[in-house]
Structure formats: structure tokens, C-alpha cells
Amino acid sequence: xxxxxxxxxxxxxxxxxxxxxxxxxxxxxxxxxxxxxxxxxxxxxxxxxxxxxxxxxxxxxxxxxxxxxxxxxxxxxxxxxxxxxxxxxxxxxxxxxxxxxxxxxxxxxxxxxxxxxxxxxxxxxxxxxxxxxxxxxxxxxxxxxxxxxxxxxxxxxxxxxxxxxxxxxxxxxxxxxxxxxxxxxxxxxxxxxxxxxxxxxxxxxxxxxxxxxxxxxxxxxxxxxxxxxxxxxxxxxxxxxxxxxxxxxxxxxxxxxxxxxxxxxxxxxxxxxxxxxxxxxxxxxxxxxxxxxxxxxxxxxxxxxxxxxxxxxxxxxxxxxxxxxxxxxxxxxxxxxxxxxxxxxxxxxxxxxxxxxxxxxxxxxxxxxxxxxxxxxxxxxxxxxxxxxxxxxxxxxxxxxxxxxxxxxxxxxxxxxxxxxxxxxxxxxxxxxxxxxxxxxxxxxxxxxxxxxxxxxxxxxxxxxxxxxxxxxxxxxxxxxxxxxxxxxxxxxxxxxxxxxxxxxxxxxxxx
Amino acid sequence: xxxxxxxxxxxxxxxxxxxxxxxxxxxxxxxxxxxxxxxxxxxxxxxxxxxxxxxxxxxxxxxxxxxxxxxxxxxxxxxxxxxxxxxxxxxxxxxxxxxxxxxxxxxxxxxxxxxxxxxxxxxxxxxxxxxxxxxxxxxxxxxxxxxxxxxxxxxxxxxxxxxxxxxxxxxxxxxxxxxxxxxxxxxxxxxxx
Numbered sequence: 001x002x003x004x005x006x007x008x009x010x011x012x013x014x015x016x017x018x019x020x021x022x023x024x025x026x027x028x029x030x031x032x033x034x035x036x037x038x039x040x041x042x043x044x045x046x047x048x049x050x051x052x053x054x055x056x057x058x059x060x061x062x063x064x065x066x067x068x069x070x071x072x073x074x075x076x077x078x079x080x081x082x083x084x085x086x087x088x089x090x091x092x093x094x095x096x097x098x099x100x101x102x103x104x105x106x107x108x109x110x111x112x113x114x115x116x117x118x119x120x121x122x123x124x125x126x127x128x129x130x131x132x133x134x135x136x137x138x139x140x141x142x143x144x145x146x147x148x149x150x151x152x153x154x155x156x157x158x159x160x161x162x163x164x165x166x167x168x169x170x171x172x173x174x175x176x177x178x179x180x181x182x183x184x185x186x187x188x189x190x191x192x193x194x195x196x197x198x199x200x201x202x203x204x205x206x207x208x209x210x211x212x213x214x215x216x217x218x219x220x221x222x223x224x225x226x227x228x229x230x231x232x233x234x235x236x237x238x239x240x241x242x243x244x245x246x247x248x249x250x251x252x253x254x255x256x257x258x259x260x261x262x263x264x265x266x267x268x269x270x271x272x273x274x275x276x277x278x279x280x281x282x283x284x285x286x287x288x289x290x291x292x293x294x295x296x297x298x299x300x301x302x303x304x305x306x307x308x309x310x311x312x313x314x315x316x317x318x319x320x321x322x323x324x325x326x327x328x329x330x331x332x333x334x335x336x337x338x339x340x341x342x343x344x345x346x347x348x349x350x351x352x353x354x355x356x357x358x359x360x361x362x363x364x365x366x367x368x369x370x371x372x373x374x375x376x377x378x379x380x381x382x383x384x385x386x387x388x389x390x391x392x393x394x395x396x397x398x399x400x401x402x403x404x405x406x407x408x409x410x411x412x413x414x415x416x417x418x419x420x421x422x423x424x425x426x427x428x429x430x431x432x433x434x435x436x437x438x439x440x441x442x443x444x445x446x447x448x449x450x451x452x453x454x455x456x457x458x459x460x461x462x463x464x465x466x467x468x469x470x471x472x473x474x475x476x477x478x479x480x481x482x483x484x485x486x487x488x489x490x491x492x493x494x495x496x497x498x499x500x501x502x503x504x505x506x507x508x509x510x511x512x
Numbered sequence: 513x514x515x516x517x518x519x520x521x522x523x524x525x526x527x528x529x530x531x532x533x534x535x536x537x538x539x540x541x542x543x544x545x546x547x548x549x550x551x552x553x554x555x556x557x558x559x560x561x562x563x564x565x566x567x568x569x570x571x572x573x574x575x576x577x578x579x580x581x582x583x584x585x586x587x588x589x590x591x592x593x594x595x596x597x598x599x600x601x602x603x604x605x606x607x608x609x610x611x612x613x614x615x616x617x618x619x620x621x622x623x624x625x626x627x628x629x630x631x632x633x634x635x636x637x638x639x640x641x642x643x644x645x646x647x648x649x650x651x652x653x654x655x656x657x658x659x660x661x662x663x664x665x666x667x668x669x670x671x672x673x674x675x676x677x678x679x680x681x682x683x684x685x686x687x688x689x690x691x692x693x694x695x696x697x698x699x700x701x702x703x704x705x
Contacts, residue, residue: 035643040573068571068572068594069572316619318597320619322614323614324599324614324639325640326640470642
């Protein structure tokens with residue numbers, strides 16, 4: 001790959017990821033079913049308030065007396081009395097009375113700073129090199145999503161990006177069934193155990209798929225792909241796993257996200273190659289997504305301390321304020337751990353044998369969220385570590401582990417019910433990032449193509465969001481990126497003075 | 513003997529009162545749904561509020577009933593029958609924003625009460641469920657009625673005399689007109705939004 005492409009491509013990818021990777025959802029289907037506004041469950045959609053968290057925990061149902069709130073009666077799949085006849089009849093359930101479909105569309109306008117083409121301009125010209133315009137209108141996502149409850153505490157969710165960036169199918173987001181409170185069969189306390197099966201976003205502290213920001217939190221998108229580069233501290237990790245990826249598998253969870261403890265343990269596929277396999281002798285249903293025998297493991301535990309003075313209010317879903325219900329004042333702290341085994345297969349040139357590199361990796365993190373009335377301060381720290389096996393003739397030798405760390409801190413202030421201001425800092429310090437960008441800087445202690453100092457990616461992002469209606473939102477974000485320098489790939493001399501590539505993004509989205 | 517005379521006097525007085533009381537009836541058009549028609553303030557006359565408290569229930573994310581008409585001075589009870597937290601507030605009474613009030617939060621099964629002294633319509637809201645709304649229409653006299661589905665109304669037992677009669681409808685401009693009551697009197701209204 002030409003050096004300038006190697007430099008510019010990640011920048012373009014960063015921009016694309018920034019603009020296009022965030023899938024956020026409010027659920028108009030629930031509004032229709034319950035005859036209630038988005039703000040029943042959302043602060044600034046899709047950010048959930050305490051009631052929305054309880055609604056989700058309960059399997060997309062009102063936590064108590066759900067049937068009394070439904071304005072469109074569900075369709076009975078069998079008389080309720082049929083339950084008494086089971087197992088000699090199909091256990092009756094329900095389907096929503098209205099097709100529980102919601103749609104979402106968003107569009108963006110971006111303005112990039114004067115230094116946006118510094119990398120390309122400073123290097124020998126290539127007519128095929130990416131060009132970043134000053135301004136750009138961008139189509140975002142057109143998504144369909146369905147969610148609800150089939151009765152018997154069985155919840156479902158399917159979302160799919162019908163179109164991304166005005167182009168073709170963006171693919172399935174989440175698609176799962178959740179069997180809520182199955183612990184009752186084991187005489188466990190209420191809500192102590194639920195089971196989710198299908199494709200889903202990992203139970204992260206702050207959902208990238210349901211983020212309310214225009215740009216995603218960088219740390220959740222951090223993969224660990226370090227190229228073989230004999231000229232420098234080479235790595236042989238090719239692990240595309242990022243915490244924001246949708247995972248296929250099963251998840252056990254329990255507790256609540258609006259008070260007390262919450263946990264989840266998931267067993268999910270590992271796919272290092274990015275390919276889906278098939279076999280003539282063992283034909284799969286739709287293809288084998290795993291390219292490893294090992295199932296990755298994700299675990300999360302959190303505890304939320306509701307800090308209301310009134311003990312009765314403290315245990316309610318929403319706190320009882322002097323002028324009405326509101327979100328609790330709370331402190332939520334948690335931790336996450338992911339363990340997987342990245343698998344790469346190589347053909348050894350000397351022997352012709354297939355060499356399999358199994359590179360265990362883990363991600364460990366801690367998070368907090370502090371809420372006071374309409375002010376929410378929260379953050380996430382994650383450390384990632386991949387074993388590095390360097391290929392030598394007919395075997396591997398242990399290399400320098402590929403590590404990264406970083407996170408974000410964000411402060412949201414709901415100044416008015418329809419106006420939220422955001423201050424946010426993202427930082428990621430990745431060894432793989434530095435090595436990938438080695439072509440532009442001779443010294444990784446200085447930095448890579450993205451940043452000359454310490455972090456390979458960091459930015460400060462103030463923003464503001466307006467709810468035009470409860471289902472229409474316009475958002476503004478200004479991304480202040482770190483200082484960068486373009487180096488001559490041969491001499492290592494700086495070709496530019498330090499500069500920043502700041503961008504302003506405006507977004508408009510609606511759900512219906 | 514004295515007792516019989518007293519009874520006779522009371523009976524005559526009652527009959528004469530009934531004889532001098534009329535009705536105001538008519539139709540409210542231009543709008544659909546329930547409207548309220550009431551006799552406006554009568555100079556020099558006050559009316560004692562009823563001892564019973566009308567109830568407005570918050571149930572199924574709705575104010576039930578949607579419109580409640582009360583005499584000024586009446587205490588209204590607000591009940592939360594839902595398992596979700598609710599709130600009741602009104603930003604004004606009769607358009608007077610100084611009369612805004614927030615009743616706060618209370619759990620299922622409990623009530624809070626408020627005495628509505630000022631005439632006018634108080635739009636009720638819940639600050640966590642913006643789709644919820646209701647109205648307390650505070651009438652200055654006990655002579656009021658709500659319309660049926662066809663917009664017809666009838667106010668009974670109105671003493672003969674000259675009054676101002678006002679029609680109110682959710683989201684429409686109030687309309688008032690002078691009415692002289694003598695027996696059965698007609699007063700139609702055409703409201704617009």
C-alpha cells in the first residue's frame with residue numbers, strides 16, 4: 001500500500017466511523033403501543049432515563065401492571081386458559097396488536113478545518129489519494145427496528161440498517177430473544193437471571209449502538225490490528241474485535257440498571273479472519289461465523305447507589321421530586337472483562353505447513369456514572385492486551401504484546417427538557433496505531449500519523465442537541481483534535497508545523 | 513296552627529322559586545367533543561362550594577375524566593391509580609400564569625387535593641408524560657353544563673334574570689354572550705380555534 005494511502009486511509013476511516021457508526025434508536029413502536037411520548041423512557045433520545053432503563057430491564061414492558069397501560073391490545077396466540085392444558089397444547093403467548101415497527105433516518109453536514117488535507121498535500125501527489133472537502137452533506141442511516149414482548153416475559157429485538165450513507169444494506173444490528181426472569185424456575189429472586197440469545201451488542205456500560213452522540217466513543221471502536229513491519233517494533237496481531245461490535249452468542253444477566261446490582265456473562269463467537277466458513281460435510285444453516293473453537297467470554301458487573309435521602313423514594317424506579325418524578329441522584333460504578341482468543345492461520349513458506357497462531361487477548365475496564373438531577377457525569381477506562389506471536393520459519397516467537405488503553409469522560413447537562421449540552425473527552429493510546437502509522441514518523445515515542453503526543457487518538461468534543469419534537473432531533477458537535485505533524489517518511493523530518501484537524505458536524509434525525 | 517302556617521309559607525316560597533327558575537339550553541358548534549357552558553359571575557352573589565370532592569384519576573397514562581367542571585371554591589382530589597410515578601401541574605388558571613401550581617409526586621393509591629378558588633380553565637399536565645392532559649374548568653356559578661356528543665347542553669334551575677353565559681372548549685377561544693333567562697331560554701355558540 002502506498003505510504004500516502006496508509007496515512008490517509010485511517011483518517012478517512014476515522015471520519016467515516018465518526019459519522020456513520022453510531023446507530024441510535026428510540027422506539028416509536030412502544031409509543032404507539034402504550035400511547036405515550038418518547039420522553040417517558042428517554043431523556044434525549046436514545047439516552048434512557050430511569051424509567052426507560054426499568055422498561056428495558058423488564059423485557060420491554062412496564063415494570064408493573066403492563067397490561068393496564070397498553071392502548072392496543074395484544075393478539076392472543078391461544079386462550080390464556082390453555083396454559084392449564086400444557087404440555088398437551090402449545091403454550092399460549094401474545095404478539096403486539098400493532099406491528100412493532102419503528103423507522104429512523106438521519107442526515108449530516110460536516111465542515112472540516114483548513115488542515116484537513118495536510119497529509120495528502122505534503123506527500124508526493126497521487127490522483128487516487130482521498131480528498132477531503134471543506135464541507136459535505138452526508139446521508140446517514142435509514143434503519144428499521146422492531147421490539148416488544150411476546151408474553152411470558154419473552155422480549156424480542158431486531159434492528160437492521162436498510163441503507164448506510166445512501167448506499168446499500170448496512171446489515172443487522174441486534175437480533176435477539178430475551179427470556180426475562182427465568183430464574184423464577186430455579187426459585188431465584190425476581191430478575192436475578194435472564195437469558196438472551198442471538199446477535200446483540202455486549203452489555204457495555206454505555207451503549208455505542210444506542211449512543212446519543214453524533215460520533216461514537218473511540219475506545220469502544222478500538223480494534224487491535226498491528227501490521228508486520230520489519231522496520232520497526234513489529235506486531236503480528238490481526239484482531240478486529242472491538243467492544244462495539246455486535247456479538248453472536250448467549251448472555252446470562254440479572255439485576256437492574258436503575259438500582260442495585262447488575263451483572264451479565266456472555267459467551268460469543270470469535271471471528272478473527274472476518275470470513276464466514278462453510279463445509280460440504282457439515283453444511284451450516286447460513287455459514288460458520290466463528291473461526292475458532294474457543295468462545296469468547298464477556299462479563300460485567302455494576303452496582304448503582306441511589307442517593308435519595310427518602311428511603312421510599314430511593315427504591316422506586318424514579319425519584320419523587322418536589323415538583324414531580326425525576327431521575328435519581330445516583331452513583332453507578334462497574335467493571336467489565338472480555339477474554340478471547342484471536343486465531344490466525346499462515347502458510348509457512350519453507351515447509352508449506354499451515355501455522356496457527358492463537359493469540360489470547362483481553363479487555364478490562366472500569367466505569368462510573370454520577371447523576372445529579374439533570375446533570376450526568378460519566379466515564380469509561382479500558383485496557384486492552386493482545387498476545388503477539390511473530391511468524392518465523394515453521395513456528396512463532398513471542399513478540400511485544402499489542403496493548404492499548406484509554407477511555408472517555410462525558411458530561412451531559414439537560415438545560416431544558418429539549419436542550420442538552422455535552423462536553424466530552426476521548427483518548428486512546430494504542431501501540432498498534434503507532435506501528436500502523438510508522439511510515440510517517442520514525443520514532444514511536446513521538447507519535448504516529450494521528451498524534452505526535454502520547455495518545456494516538458484523542459479529542460475534545462463539545463456539543464449541543466435540540467429536540468425539535470419528541471421524535472426529531474438536531475445535534476451539533478465540534479471535534480477538537482490533537483496537534484499533529486506530518487513527517488517525511490524517508491528522512492523523518494517534519495514537513496509541517498503542528499496543526500489540528502478540527503471538524504464541525506451537524507446532524508438531523510427523526511424516528512417514527 | 514303556627515306550624516301549618518310556616519309550612520304553607522315555605523311551600524309557597526319554594527313554588528315561587530321554582531316558578532321563577534328557568535333553563536338555558538342550546539348547541540355549541542364549530543368544535544367537536546365535550547364543551548363546557550356556564551353562567552359567568554353574577555354581581556353580588558356568592559355560592560357555597562359543595563362538600564364533596566370531585567375526583568380526577570391518573571390511570572393508564574390518562575387524566576380521567578379529561579374535563580372536570582367545578583364551582584369556584586371546590587376542592588378537587590387527584591388520585592394516582594397507575595404503577596408509574598405521576599405528577600400534576602397547571603401553568604395557569606383562566607390564562608392567569610400567576611396561578612400556576614405544581615402538586616408534586618405521589619405513589620399509587622394516594623391522593624392529593626387542591627381547592628380551586630379562581631374561575632377559569634386550568635390545563636392539567638404531568639411533567640413526565642407529556643401526552644397526558646386534562647382540564648379543570650372552574651365556573652364562578654353553580655349554573656354550568658357540559659355538552660353531549662352532538663354539542664347540545666342544558667343548564668337547569670337558573671333563576672330568571674340577565675346573565676353572561678360563556679362557552680369553553682379545549683383549544684378554542686371562549687365565547688360569551690348576554691342571555692336573559694325567563695323560563696326556557698336558548699343560547700347557541702359557535703366556537704373557533
